Amino acid sequence: AQSVTQLGSHVSVSEGALVLLRCNYSSSVPPYLFWYVQYPNQGLQLLLKYTTGATLVKGINGFEAEFKKSETSFHLTKPSAHMSDAAEYFCAVSDRAGRRALTFGSGTRLQVQP
Amino acid sequence: DTGVSQNPRHKITKRGQNVTFRCDPISEHNRLYWYRQTLGQGPEFLTYFQNEAQLEKSRLLSDRFSAERPKGSFSTLEIQRTEQGDSAMYLCASSALESIHEQYFGPGTRLTVT
Numbered sequence: 001a002q003s004v005t006q007l008g009s010h011v012s013v014s015e016g017a018l019v020l021l022r023c024n025y026s027s028s029v030p031p032y033l034f035w036y037v038q039y040p041n042q043g044l045q046l047l048l049k050y051t052t053g054a055t056l057v058k059g060i061n062g063f064e065a066e067f068k069k070s071e072t073s074f075h076l077t078k079p080s081a082h083m084s085d086a087a088e089y090f091c092a093v094s095d096r097a098g099r100r101a102l103t104f105g106s107g108t109r110l111q112v113q114p
Numbered sequence: 115d116t117g118v119s120q121n122p123r124h125k126i127t128k129r130g131q132n133v134t135f136r137c138d139p140i141s142e143h144n145r146l147y148w149y150r151q152t153l154g155q156g157p158e159f160l161t162y163f164q165n166e167a168q169l170e171k172s173r174l175l176s177d178r179f180s181a182e183r184p185k186g187s188f189s190t191l192e193i194q195r196t197e198q199g200d201s202a203m204y205l206c207a208s209s210a211l212e213s214i215h216e217q218y219f220g221p222g223t224r225l226t227v228t
Contacts, residue, residue, distance in 0.1 A: 009154075032215045041224075043118070044205070046216065090157075099169065099170050103159070
């Protein structure tokens with residue numbers, strides 16, 4: 001069975017500082033990997049995904065993530081935080097075949113201080 | 115394309131009542147997923163459809179829950195004899211067969227059982 005661990009339920013950074021949100025997964029085979037963002041009272045929006053090819057993937061709003069198979073990690077980064085980045089971030093994995101339902105981590109709430 | 119829509123956005127009901135939620139996926143998306151999200155947690159998979167066929171149900175989906183997608187378009191999720199533990203955000207997502215790993219989420223229906 002797949003599982004996702006997000007280290008740190010809350011992360012606080014200053015505006016302009018580096019954002020680093022950690023995600024580790026457990027899977028018998030390398031899965032597809034995703035980061036979603038959720039703003040209050042809204043659904044989830046896909047930030048970026050890794051399916052195959054280049055292990056450094058770029059997403060929307062200046063975010064990027066790197067798939068490291070040896071570390072079973074898919075950490076999310078952004079060089080310079082903006083106030084509008086404050087939200088809940090979820091890492092997720094899915095099978096490469098079959099139902100492809102997403103298995104989510106428990107989320108990391110990002111606060112951006114002025 | 116207006117995205118995935120869900121109705122109602124909020125539902126307050128008394129314990130023991132039945133409730134029904136509706137999800138309208140992006141048109142021509144073959145797959146439709148239901149997830150449940152409780153406070154402070156990531157979404158959890160409930161069930162999914164490919165066209166009108168319900169292909170899998172999670173163990174989280176007790177006998178009080180039923181989902182349908184009668185014509186392969188919109189879907190309904192019904193909860194009978196609601197319990198306080200059913201209080202959660204119910205999220206719907208859809209995906210196209212040609213990009214099956216990319217799910218688009220609706221805004222969710224927040225259920226409160228009093």
